[in-house]
Amino acid sequence: MSLEQFLQHRLHERQQQSLYRQRRRLQTAQGPRVEIDGAEVLAFSSNDYLGLANHPEVKQAFIEAAEKYGVGSGASHLVSGHSTEHHALEEELAEFTGRDRTLLFSSGYMANLGVLTALVGKGDYVYEDKLNHASLLDAGLLSGARFQRYLHNDMDSLQNYLLKAESGHKLIVTDGVFSMDGDIAPLKELAELAQRNDAWLMVDDAHGFGVMGFNGGGSAEQLHVDQQQLPILVGTLGKAFGTFGAFVAGSDDLIENLIQFARSYIYTTALPPAVAAASRKSLALIQQEDWRREKLHRHIQYFRAEAHLLGLDLMDSHTAIQPVVIGDSVRTQLVGNHLLQRGLLVGMIRPPTVPEGTARLRITLSAEHSREDIDRLLEGLKKVRHA
């Protein structure tokens, strides 16, 4: 088979399975109201939970830093790309998360790849929740460690696998807030299990960081797990922070190990300093403007209560991620496109992003939405339900 035949065959198959992916063109900044493929829509699909991606002060910080430092960082952190803006952000994030130190990565995907491959390898064990983000699963496989997926949030399932381990390090890895379900991991129980079994615990809090916890410190703050209980904490900046990048938080020795051994840290260009400067402003706003978190949480409660009255089947999620499982991929797209025709944009998530038979609308709420916006969404959901 020629390359061209192979490529066409696979695309055809993807289409036949109703799993073909297409990109829409966003013509505005991220926010509740966006223009996409020429149409104005009310969006419930981004991860900009606090409305910081287009915040004037965040933009200003970005612009000022670009004036001072230029655009590109020009080198990797270990060569000459590590700027004072990166360093200051690392220190501020350490203080914010209550960890000794943090280390910036260019993205969450790269942070996860870097941590797992730096800490475990052949002869070790990685235990991952079945619903972990793809970057964690990829990182686990790439590490070369023996790889085990336990049932979602099921401590018995995890304990059973841990009991079977022989020699080698054991690393337990979980999302803090599950990206496609919106539920949270039982961090306290996981920490206890890790301690009892002489295993290490790593949490990827991409969707909790900035929104969960009284101060926005994430799932770890909300569930009161400190550095000793949770030694490896990953947060990302592209979601609630509204910027870009990611970080790992933990002990001084952990961070030094990553600087020495995390290949996705070492062999890549540092983030633009202006992105770090913008993230510093986001962090300040997250700490100053409690109302954003409070408003988001009121929206979540309101949406859930009203959707319940409509008889919609919601998942057990109390975060900004409110999925409506439809099951079939074709129907999910039909419903999503119906909503789009009514001017409402929601995520349409199909396998392999979610397990087979659980295709869903992924609705996300933001502090920038108004009560009226949510009413419009509910009205739309009611209409498509009857159609």
Ligand SMILES: *Cc1c(COP(=O)(O)O)cnc(C)c1O
């Ligand atoms: C989005 C996401 C990532 C990837 O982060 P990026 O900075 O976008 O690369 C990692 N883990 C989880 C759970 C995520 O939701």
